[in-house]
Amino acid sequence: MQEGTSGGGSSHPGETRGSRARGGSRMDTRRGLPDIESHRDLHIWIIENLQMVPVPEPAYGNFFEKHCYVVLHVPQSLKATPGVPKDLHYWVGKMAAPGAQGAPGSFLQHLKEALGGATVQHREVQGHESACFRSYFRSGIIYRKGGLASALKHVETNVYNIQRLLRIRGGKHVSATEVELSWHSFNNSDVFLLDLGRMMIQWNGPKASAARKARGLFLTHSLRDRERGGRAQVSVVDDEAEATDLMEIMEAVLGRRVGSLHAAMPSKRMNQLQKANVHLYQVCQKSKDLVVQELSTCPLTQDLLQEENCYILDQGGFKIYVWQGRRASLQERGAAFRRALNFIQAKGYPSYTSVEVMDDGAESAGFKQLFRSWSGQQRKNKNLSGMGKLFQVKLDVGKLHSQPELAAQLRMVDDASGSVQIWCIQDSHRQPVDPKRHGQLCADSCYLVLYTYRRMGFVQHVLYLWQGLQATAHEISALRGNAEELDLWYRGALVQEHVTMGSEPPHFLAIFQGQLVIFQGHPRHSRKGQPAPAVSLFHIQGTDSYNTRTMEVPARASALNSSDVFLLVTANLCYLWFGKGCSGDQREMARTVVTIICREDMEIVLEGQEPPNFWEALGGRAPYRSNKRPPEDVCDFQPRLFECSCQAGPLVLTEVVFFSQEDLDKYDVMLLDAWQENTQSYEEVVAGDPGAVSTISEITAEIVNFRLSRWPGNDRAGPLALRALKSSEDISESELELGPRAGTGSRSTVSSASSSSYQSSPQSLGSGGLPREQLRHQAAEDLPEGVDPAHKEAYLSDSDFQDIFGKSKEEFYSMAKWRQQQEKQQLGFF
Numbered sequence: 001m002q003e004g005t006s007g008g009g010s011s012h013p014g015e016t017r018g019s020r021a022r023g024g025s026r027m028d029t030r031r032g033l034p035d036i037e038s039h040r041d042l043h044i045w046i047i048e049n050l051q052m053v054p055v056p057e058p059a060y061g062n063f064f065e066k067h068c069y070v071v072l073h074v075p076q077s078l079k080a081t082p083g084v085p086k087d088l089h090y091w092v093g094k095m096a097a098p099g100a101q102g103a104p105g106s107f108l109q110h111l112k113e114a115l116g117g118a119t120v121q122h123r124e125v126q127g128h129e130s131a132c133f134r135s136y137f138r139s140g141i142i143y144r145k146g147g148l149a150s151a152l153k154h155v156e157t158n159v160y161n162i163q164r165l166l167r168i169r170g171g172k173h174v175s176a177t178e179v180e181l182s183w184h185s186f187n188n189s190d191v192f193l194l195d196l197g198r199m200m201i202q203w204n205g206p207k208a209s210a211a212r213k214a215r216g217l218f219l220t221h222s223l224r225d226r227e228r229g230g231r232a233q234v235s236v237v238d239d240e241a242e243a244t245d246l247m248e249i250m251e252a253v254l255g256r257r258v259g260s261l262h263a264a265m266p267s268k269r270m271n272q273l274q275k276a277n278v279h280l281y282q283v284c285q286k287s288k289d290l291v292v293q294e295l296s297t298c299p300l301t302q303d304l305l306q307e308e309n310c311y312i313l314d315q316g317g318f319k320i321y322v323w324q325g326r327r328a329s330l331q332e333r334g335a336a337f338r339r340a341l342n343f344i345q346a347k348g349y350p351s352y353t354s355v356e357v358m359d360d361g362a363e364s365a366g367f368k369q370l371f372r373s374w375s376g377q378q379r380k381n382k383n384l385s386g387m388g389k390l391f392q393v394k395l396d397v398g399k400l401h402s403q404p405e406l407a408a409q410l411r412m413v414d415d416a417s418g419s420v421q422i423w424c425i426q427d428s429h430r431q432p433v434d435p436k437r438h439g440q441l442c443a444d445s446c447y448l449v450l451y452t453y454r455r456m457g458f459v460q461h462v463l464y465l466w467q468g469l470q471a472t473a474h475e476i477s478a479l480r481g482n483a484e485e486l487d488l489w490y491r492g493a494l495v496q497e498h499v500t501m502g503s504e505p506p507h508f509l510a511i512f513q514g515q516l517v518i519f520q521g522h523p524r525h526s527r528k529g530q531p532a533p534a535v536s537l538f539h540i541q542g543t544d545s546y547n548t549r550t551m552e553v554p555a556r557a558s559a560l561n562s563s564d565v566f567l568l569v570t571a572n573l574c575y576l577w578f579g580k581g582c583s584g585d586q587r588e589m590a591r592t593v594v595t596i597i598c599r600e601d602m603e604i605v606l607e608g609q610e611p612p613n614f615w616e617a618l619g620g621r622a623p624y625r626s627n628k629r630p631p632e633d634v635c636d637f638q639p640r641l642f643e644c645s646c647q648a649g650p651l652v653l654t655e656v657v658f659f660s661q662e663d664l665d666k667y668d669v670m671l672l673d674a675w676q677e678n679t680q681s682y683e684e685v686v687a688g689d690p691g692a693v694s695t696i697s698e699i700t701a702e703i704v705n706f707r708l709s710r711w712p713g714n715d716r717a718g719p720l721a722l723r724a725l726k727s728s729e730d731i732s733e734s735e736l737e738l739g740p741r742a743g744t745g746s747r748s749t750v751s752s753a754s755s756s757s758y759q760s761s762p763q764s765l766g767s768g769g770l771p772r773e774q775l776r777h778q779a780a781e782d783l784p785e786g787v788d789p790a791h792k793e794a795y796l797s798d799s800d801f802q803d804i805f806g807k808s809k810e811e812f813y814s815m816a817k818w819r820q821q822q823e824k825q826q827l828g829f830f
Helices: 104-115 210-227 244-254 272-276 330-334 336-347 377-381 386-390 404-410 473-489 506-511 584-597 612-617 682-688 692-704 753-757 789-795 798-805 809-813 817-827
Strands: 042-048 051-054 062-064 068-073 086-092 119-125 141-144 164-170 174-179 191-195 199-204 233-237 278-286 289-297 310-315 319-324 354-359 419-426 429-432 440-442 446-455 458-467 494-500 516-519 536-541 549-553 565-569 573-578 601-606 640-645 652-656 669-673 750-752
Touching (some): 119 336, 164 210, 199 210, 210 233, 278 330, 289 336, 310 336, 319 336, 446 473, 458 506, 473 494, 565 584, 789 798, 798 817, 809 817
Parallel strands (some): 319 354, 440 516, 458 494
Antiparallel strands (some): 042 068, 446 458, 536 549
């Protein structure tokens, strides 16, 4: 296979996550520091003669192995958010002088003090960089031999007198290492780039994965554009027998290859179970001695960290965290890196062990997750967000379109004015729910809620899988199976979101306009057929139609709360009880909910003025929460994206930091962790959700059984889309089985980008096809008989398809599904 790409610009606009615009750093001449308010979010310095020298932006991603570097990252999107930490990295080349290797603390501490604000400091070692560091360089990292003389440029552009060989390997973010210019450097699993100046030949090992080949080509194009101005020819050897001309060039440079290719040396991988071996140590100075005292192992609690001390958290030798209390001395703060390196040496850990130093209040997500729970102390002074914010102020839905970041934060796809269909799962089948009872759910059942709306003129669907806390494991399994069937019916167009009772997201609540009522098993449409109890108590929470839910609670006095509104239903009378701490908005919303539940006469009761019959119905007086409810402990964690892989062992999740939609490609299985929205403990969630434990096993089994596949028509096999993933990094092309595609849709947790990206058209019409004017910009009812509205483009002739889309059908259907949809929208075939 050959790809002639001489001349022209690159199809890959960004080389680093911080290089959205061009231009050098503006420098503070007194300190040599950048103006971080400028347009860039990434700044890099090389250490020369123990001085920080700025690296030109076109050279970002190139690292000389005899040097050390300082990398500062300030996300542009977070600059306006007070208290968001910056990331400072000290990168150590494997051939760097010992003095430079051991001096990260002085450079980073100086830079941290000059920048001000919260920072997280990292120590990175060549070949063992953290996921956070690698995420800055989308096209990859290049390790260059030797050092950089002060008189030379970091990267010289338009220089063609070059002969070098790069080995490309890695997962989501690859790295290229300069190796000996010889056939001895080659192996059968990696990708190699022979750079000859005006020609760049990418040689793919016979067992190299499709993902590694594609990511290697991305790096090759990046090198061509940055260092050759796009004027080098890029060619690819994927099969030596079919690329004889390119093999002749390679043999002219490398000589004739003798013998067969050897297997690649396996990458050293840490035992994943070792990461769970967590120990917390307190570090203190006694006279001239440094004392390190072990405090605790898992499970760790946040109260172990005292603000006047410093601590070392050892994650099984995989990473060393240093936490510095806000009242710790400056001397202790300055010694953090040195102490971490001494700890690594004393433990006998490898010299490349990762180190992360953070201040009190600037903890990273990776550090927080090692504790049983985490509550930000500074949260009391922050404005509430998410659901907590919704209970404090009314939601202005008009802002959702003008402020997409607010819509994303609240997970509001629109103003909830679309159409709704609801099914209750009964005897493993879905039964339609009468629209008059759409807002009435049962705690011992499961429901499918299909919400349909229009966006930019196109129909969109969200399928909520609502799970009652008293539902059985069998009902939960049936819920998922029925969701898959609906997804097949809608040709994979459903965005699925799992919702647990009591943890409904804002958009779900908004669908019911404040009329959501959750019974304990006795609404009329319930299959249980239980008679309604003589006395029922309902807890009404919310301030408007976009955040209100009503849940039946045990009918006893201890369930009351002075901050809220409750409805007590008896055989002859309903009591609407207003707590002393409830607001006028809460009372107003409660009056609208009452009509759904109460058919009898209603009496309003104020706290402290209850009649005797009220307490008699509740079984007598009892203590209840009467103090004003404190602000909710709102989760301030950021969502996290993980790449899933399983290589002859347990499921491994590798984090993708500072992610975007571009990180979802056709070779990946990804998991998006949006953190837990409810306030229940782990034990409460598991106790109320029989399927919670089995869900993890099911996800793991699905990933283990993943195969990249395509569905050629409406023939779809199997209830699940995921079929056997070995590893997104190490699956070879020979292992990619193409066959009938199982029905899939987008998931709120696990999604298979590959299965959707290999989605092909319905039965192809070959070179014949239908006239383009009968398909393009045509509504579904105006299409010729038998045409699938979801795949109008498939009915074009091959020549018309090439003319309109600029590519063949095979190329089009190998793209990610969201890219297919985007092109179809632009060209009038959606």
